[in-house]
Amino acid sequence: MEISSFLTSFGSYLAIFVVLMLLFIWLSGRPGNEVVYYPSRVVKGLDPHEGRPKTFNPFSWIREAVGASEDEVIAMAGVDAAVYLVFLGTALGILVLSGLVLLPVLLPVARTDNNLALSKNITFNDLDKLSMGNIKEKSPRLWGFLLATYWVSFVTFYVLWRAYSHVSNLRATAKASSEVKPQDVALLVRDIPPVPKGQTRKEQVDDYFRNLHPDTFYRSMVITDNTQANKIWEELEGYRKKLVRAEVVFSGSKTAAKPEGQRPMNRTGFLGLVGKKVDTINFCNEKIKELEPKLEAEQKVTLREKQQNAAVVVFNSMSAAVAATQTLHAQLVDTWTVSEAPEPRQLLWYNLPKRFFERKVRSLIVYVIVFLAVVFYMVPITFISAFTTLANLKKYLPFIKSVVDIPAVKSVLEAYLPQIALIVFMALLPKFLLFLSRAEGIASESHVVRAASGKFFYFIIFNVFLGVTIGSTLFASFKEIEKKPNSIVPLLGSSLPKSATFFLTFVALKFFVGYGLELSRVIPLIIYRLKRRFLCKTEGEIKQAWAPGALGYATKVPNDMLIVTIVLCYSVIAPLIIPFGVLYFGLGWLVFRNQALKVYIPEYESYGRMWPHIHTRMIAALIIYQVTMFGYFGVKKFVYAPFMLPLPVLSFAFAFICNARFYKAFDRVPLEVAASHKAKQTPNLEALFSAYIPPCLNSGDKFDDADQFEDARSQPASRTTSFA
Amino acid sequence: MEISSFLTSFGSYLAIFVVLMLLFIWLSGRPGNEVVYYPSRVVKGLDPHEGRPKTFNPFSWIREAVGASEDEVIAMAGVDAAVYLVFLGTALGILVLSGLVLLPVLLPVARTDNNLALSKNITFNDLDKLSMGNIKEKSPRLWGFLLATYWVSFVTFYVLWRAYSHVSNLRATAKASSEVKPQDVALLVRDIPPVPKGQTRKEQVDDYFRNLHPDTFYRSMVITDNTQANKIWEELEGYRKKLVRAEVVFSGSKTAAKPEGQRPMNRTGFLGLVGKKVDTINFCNEKIKELEPKLEAEQKVTLREKQQNAAVVVFNSMSAAVAATQTLHAQLVDTWTVSEAPEPRQLLWYNLPKRFFERKVRSLIVYVIVFLAVVFYMVPITFISAFTTLANLKKYLPFIKSVVDIPAVKSVLEAYLPQIALIVFMALLPKFLLFLSRAEGIASESHVVRAASGKFFYFIIFNVFLGVTIGSTLFASFKEIEKKPNSIVPLLGSSLPKSATFFLTFVALKFFVGYGLELSRVIPLIIYRLKRRFLCKTEGEIKQAWAPGALGYATKVPNDMLIVTIVLCYSVIAPLIIPFGVLYFGLGWLVFRNQALKVYIPEYESYGRMWPHIHTRMIAALIIYQVTMFGYFGVKKFVYAPFMLPLPVLSFAFAFICNARFYKAFDRVPLEVAASHKAKQTPNLEALFSAYIPPCLNSGDKFDDADQFEDARSQPASRTTSFA
Structure with a gap:
């Protein structure tokens, strides 16, 4: 890539970002847009513009984002969002501390050497002159780069250790100080053995836990197969919504001119396009009347006959x-x-x-699929990164030649094409990985997200990072390698700094365009506006139209992880990447602080359970970096390269120590934390228990004491002490 | 090894065994020997000859050993001994079931081929003709051996699964049915953080556990540094024993002729050889009077000022x-x-x-030491196994040539030398490994034994098994390999069956001589007799002289494991080894059943905690066997050798399934098991608690309530509910 195309892309990304930010400042102040820019506050019943000065200040959102305390973030978006911000802050900290030393020291050292100018058969640009590629082989200047590698590693250890301590405290404090949640007093039991003769599943579970925990067992809820009940319930809910909508439409049609209004009609057939035409309100009322007893009957059958081999057990503390x-x-x-x-x-x-072994077998199969996918995704990825160069496009698609030869178009295409191809490609993956992780038999959504995120990380490291670096080298110089097979090592060495420029642009695209879109929320705004104008009739429909959803950790974390890996790996080879990394994480921290405070509404709360996962992968990135550097020092024929070997050992030791000191408290709840709840008032166990009743089984007050003896839930212990 | 020398060793081992067994039958019936042959019964206060018929029957011990139920074994020797017997029985079961198919099928198949007779440059004997070495390369007969490998593997899976289930039940039943032991109501807490200001260590521990377990905490005992107190206590105990002995000597000297007796005297200096001569009784009394208050003062200081960062905490259930x-x-x-x-x-x-990380670092260092030791012990072992062939001995020690050339001596030496060298060598290791395991910072003796046993297993497999097999081949044919380096593969192939003969003799030595000595207890008998005649004066000294000690699992298990590995690995290559394995484990089961019922007194009870350890190593042996066979089929150029590859995969899957189903219940106590105690009467917590007081701190009733506020133990919760 030439320096001009790099500047083109950088400049245009910057322009896009500025435009998007201006859009954000303008749109977020306009009335009616609160539900797009402050949905989290609206849902919580707060004033969207609370605390904002009366005078117009386009950058007040920055002051608000920076000024908010971590406790406010937790209050608005939960511990998981705070931990995600700690992650961004940690990466930022590592890069700032690294850059403070690396930039002033390594750039002059690289610029004043002239390796690239001496080698004839390699093309290079001015940026490459600032990289380690410009250092001569065996040069004593390499000592500076070796020491820089140590500096970056130790900075990473220091910042990671502080972050882990901080998150560990965060988790403990949040768990201890929040009020008692249903999950705090419950456990999930799976793999219950077959029901003994003469007992129901519910009696079996109750007997078992009442026997083992006579003083603390409160109540149990056997998991049932709700497929059927859920189907009826969803149908019923559909008709209820339709009814509300029809009534709104009906009352809207009662104008002064036509006071009796016009009753909405619809067809009963496929998609409302065919079939008999009926009065919607009457039709829905009839359907609801018909489905309600059906649901009730199905609920009874479900609770009595569809009990499964798992249960939620609630304790009294x-x-x-x-x-x-x-x-x-x-x-x-x-x-x-x-x-x-x-x-x-x-x-x-x-x-x-x-069942237990079914889950193990499923996991095994999923791992095999992911392994195969990781390995064979390499093929399309390398193909894309090689194909999406202009020269190749012109070669294979000659008809576009006339267009792309216009200098402006050429420059733009050259700048964007590979990055966009990569981003589109990586956007297809997460759903597939979430599906695979769910198929493993995991019990909770946050665990599924962690599992998918882990798999995504492997994809990104193997396919994007290694794929682009090595793949582009292999493709670009296939003929040279054919001639001299052992020329691959110096070629790889010289291509590492070259790929740096590619990744530089990639990072810039990510943060300028990505964060610009994120902050401005242009797409959600357009969708909301369109829906509101043409589709939504009822309050509920409007609410659904602006519902902001949750921060998608499953893709956010591995994508950020990719940037961490790229920037770490190139930090010493091409230190110029560090400011871009700083911008990425700095801007990211700012934008997501704003989004966490004002936009996203978390779908779940795992109290920072994601952190050990992030921490381990940060260290994995560090080790990849250290090994890459060791290899690159070898390419440079630096005889002191073995001095790098203690670094991976230190990284493993660091990972072990962190794991030993902190990990278990993320895997389980320490008794200390649980006990600090005790001083507070007794929780309302019945309310906590009811939270586990799925909506399709929970309609009104049908579950009174009278038929609880038949259903899948046990009685509260207090009423049955005579059993114990 | 020639067939004659094999028969020599086998015959002489058999003779030794018969002699030792006759000795046992004769000696065990003689009065006065009960304490050597039935010490366990004597200690338990049972009649040693209980249940034995009046008429003399030399084999009644066999009937008793076979007839006893597992519950009787557990009652006499604990669950650990029963589990060790299950291990012997499991190995026996695997070999019997394997042999039933392999012997009638494979021996004729091997005998009727003539590979060995065709190859010129290899010496062989008649036994080798019965082995797989006699099968021609690429012969379809190899299918038989391949199927036999599968048969042995599946037999092993079946028997191991049944054994694991059985041991798991055994452990649960024993734990649930025994009365409450001190360890059942206690936990060990380590790594207590520094004492906060204004608190003692005891208060810190009590506050912590009383806060987290308000309803169930009973009492705690802070671990103290007892070095000093223990030293004084041991000195005191020494003088007390000396006093008792002097008094016995004195009263023994009061004969009718000299009614005043002669007061025993001793010197006070080094070993009683130098220094002032004093009256022993007076001297000891003085010393005791002097030491008693000193001990008492030291006990107080220890309890008050030498509290460490660990404690035993007792709960009320x-x-x-x-x-x-x-x-x-x-x-x-x-x-x-x-x-x-x-x-x-x-x-x-x-x-x-x-402390926590100190233990981790110590473990790491120990592992490194063990790894280095395993690798470099190979050097002396291969040297020994090569050196202790007669030819080499004559070459390097020419002066013994005249002796060893006598045919009888030669035959005997050839038969015994390598095995004895090996056994002596392996006998030196266990103490070293126990020392290393203790240095890891492990909290309990049984865990140390397991850790040492694990290390010993690596030694045995790498050094004895692989060392002898490969080492002897390398040494014996060093010159041939020098000439043709790629001749090593066929040489290894042909040496595997040859080493089989060596191991055959090794196994025979182990069971005939080893079990003969074990059963006859000739050496303990002689030591006891000598001590009793020349050294023991008091009752206590006599008791100490016949104390049988415990079964040493740390060496027994890995040694048996070695036999399992050898016999498994050669079971298909040289099926003739199977009967020897059957004899080894059959005889072992019989002899140790006898010893468990009548002799050994367990030092600890870990409720079969050893079993998962044994199980894993059995599977490791099986995998070594499967890989060896795969390699050997390769040597035989059998094109269907890849059909062996599913076997190791199956073994890993089997190991995983067993581990998932059973292991955790060995690592921890399941609540089911703990709860089954509940029906019984409340345990005497104070007595259980006192069991943890070390003897050097426990003299009389000094620990009354008055000064418990100062010592390292907390008060029972019942008396301090006002604190909670």
Whole structure:
């Protein structure tokens, strides 16, 4: 890539960002847009513009984002968002501390050497002169780069250690200080053995837990197969919504001119296009009347006959639930397996009845699929990164030649094409990985997200990072390699700094355009406006139109991880990448602080359970960096390259120590944390228990005491002490 | 090795065994020998000859050993001994089931081929003709051997699965049915953080656990540094024993002729050889009078000022202790680490205060040492196994030539030398490994034994098994390899069956001589007789002289494991080894059943905690066998050798499934098991608690309530509910 095309892309990205930010400042102040720019505040019933000065200040959002305390972030968006911000801050910290030393030291050292000018058969640009590629082989200047590698590593250790401590405290404090949640007093038991003769599943579960926890057992809820009930319930809800909508339309049609209005009609057939034409209000009322008893009957059948081999068990205190969750219950470890109960809203019901070894086999199969996918995705990725150069496009698609030969178009295409191809490609993956992770039989949504995020990380590292670096080299110089097979090592060495320019543009695209779009929320705004004008009739429909959704950690974290890996790996080879990394994480931190405070509404709360996952992958990135550097020093024929070898060992030791000191408290709840709840008032156990009842089984007050003896839930312990 | 020398060794081993067994039958019936042959019964206060018919029957011990139920074994020798017998029985079962198919099928197949007779430059004997070495390359007969490998593997899976189930039940039943032991209601907490200002260590521990377990905490005992107190106590005990002995000597000297007797005298200097001569009784009394207050003062100082960062915490029920043990306590995982409390008798006090990361570093260093030792022990082992062939001995020690050329001596030496060298060598290791394992900072003796046993297993497999097989080949044919370096593969192939003969003799030596000595207890008998005649004066000294000690699992298990590995690996190559393996484990089972019922007194009880360790290593042996066979089929140029590859995969899957189903219940106590105690009467907590007081701190009733506020133990919760 030439310096001009780099500047083209950088300049245009910057322009796009400025335009998007201006749009944001203008649009976010306009009345009626609060629900797009401040939905989180609207949902919480706060004034969207609270605390903002009366005079217009286009950058007040920055002051608000920077000024908010971490506790405010947690209050608005939960611990997970705060931890995600800690992650961005950690990456930022590492890069700032690294850059402070690397930029003033390494750039002059590289610029004043002239390796590239001496080698004839390699094309290079001015940016490449600032990189390690410009250092001569065996040069004593390489000592500076070696020491810089150490500096970056130690900075990473320091910042990561502080971040892990901080997140660990954050988690403990948040868990201890929040009020008691349903998941705090519950555990999830799976793999319940077959029901003994003469007992129901519910009696079996109750007997078992009442026997083992006579003083602390409160109540249990056996997981049922809700497929049928859910289907009826969804149908019913559909008609209810339709009814509300029809009534709104009807009352809207009652104008002064036509006071009786016009009753809305619809066809009953496929998509409302065919079939008999009926009065919608009457039709819906009839359907609802018909479905309600059907649902009720199905609910009874479900509760009585569709009980599965899993249950949620509620205890009368958090300490009791925590201790029970961490205690082995059965002699045969694959029966009565207990685990932390997920939040009710993120419990994946359909996965709960899957048996122990079924889950293991599913995991194994998923791992094999992911492994194959990681390996063979390499093929299209390398193809794309090689194909999407202009020269290749012209060669294979000659008809576009006339267009792309216009200098302006050429420059623009050259600048964007490879990055856009890559981004589109990577956007297709996450859904596939989420599907695979769900198929493993995991019980909670946040765990699925972590699992998918882990898989995505492998994809990104193997395919994007290694794929682009090595693949482009292989493709670009295939003929040279054919001639001299052992020329691959110096070629790789010289292509590493070259790929740096590619990644530089990639990072710039990500932060300027990505964060610009994120901040301005242009796309959600347009969708909301369109929906509101043409589709929405009722309040509920409007609410749904502006619902902001949650921060998608499953793709955000691995994408940021890719940037961390790229910037770390090139930090010493081409230190110029560091300011771009700083911009990426700095801007990201700012934008997502704004979004966390004002926009996104979390779907679940895992109290920073994502952090150990992030931490491990940061260290993995560090080790990739250290190994890459060791290899590159070898390419430079630096005889002191073995001095690099202690670094990966230190990284492993660091990972081990962090893991030993912090990890378990993320995997389980420490008793200390659970016990600090005790001083507060007794929680309302019945309310906490009811939170686990799925909506399709929870309609009104049908579950009174009278038929609780038949359903899948046990009675509260207080009423049945005579049983114990 | 020639067939004659094999028969010589086999015959002489058999003779030795018969002699030793006759000795056993004769000696065990003689009066006065009960304490050597039935010490376990004597200690338990049972009649040694109980249940034995009046008429003399030399084989009644066999009937008794076979007839006893497993419950009787557990009652006499504990679960660990029963599990060790299950291990011997499992190995026996695998070999019997394998042999039933392999011997009638493979021996004729091998005998009727003539590969060995065709190859000129290899010496062989008649036994080798019965081995796989006699099968021609690429012969379709190899299919038989391939199927045999599958048969042995599946037999092993089947028997191991049944054994694991059985042991798992055994452990659960034993734990649930035994009365409550001190370790059942206690937990061990280590890595207690520094004492906060204004608190004592005891208050810190009590506050912490009383806060987290308000309803179930009973009492705690802070671990103290007892070095000084223990030294004084041992000195005191020494004088006390000396006094008793002097009094016995004195009263023994009061004969009718000299009614005043002769007061025993001794010198006070080094070993009683130099220094002033004093009256022993007076001297000891003085010393005791002097030391008693000193000990008392030291005990007070120890309890008050030498409290360490570890404690034993007692709960008021087994369920509470079990749940607390398995629950993470602190947010920082390297503080307040809780673990199962070991039995008081196997608690390693000096290891308890070692801190979390110190233990990790120590483990790491120990692993490095063991790794280096495993690798470099290979050198002397291969040297020994090569050197101790007669030809070499004559070459390097020419002066013995005249002796070893006598045919009888030559034959004997050839038969015994390598095996004896090997056995002596392996006998030196265990103490070293036990020392290393203790240095890791492990809290209990049984865990140390398991750790040492694991290390010993690596030694045995790498050095003895691989060392002898490959080493002897390398040495014996060093010159041939020098000439044709790629001749090593066929040489290895042909040497595998040859080493089989060596191992055949090795196994025979082990079981005939080893079990003969074990059963006859000739050496303990002689030592006891000598001690009794010349040294023992008091009852205590006599008891000490016949104390049988415990079964040494640390060496027994890996040694048996070696036999399992050898026999498995050669089971298909040279099926003739199977009967020897059957004899080894059959005889072993019989002899150790006898010893468990009548002789050994266990030092600790770990409820079969050793089993997962044994199980994993059995599977490791199986995988070594499968890989060896794969390699050997390759040597035989059998094109269907890849059909072997599913076997190791199956073995790994089997190991995983067993681990998932059973392991955790060995690592922890399931709540089911703990809860089954509940029906019984409340345990005497104070007595259970006192069991943890070390003897050097426990003299009389000094620990009354008055000064308990100062010492390292907390008050029972019942008396201090006002604190809670």
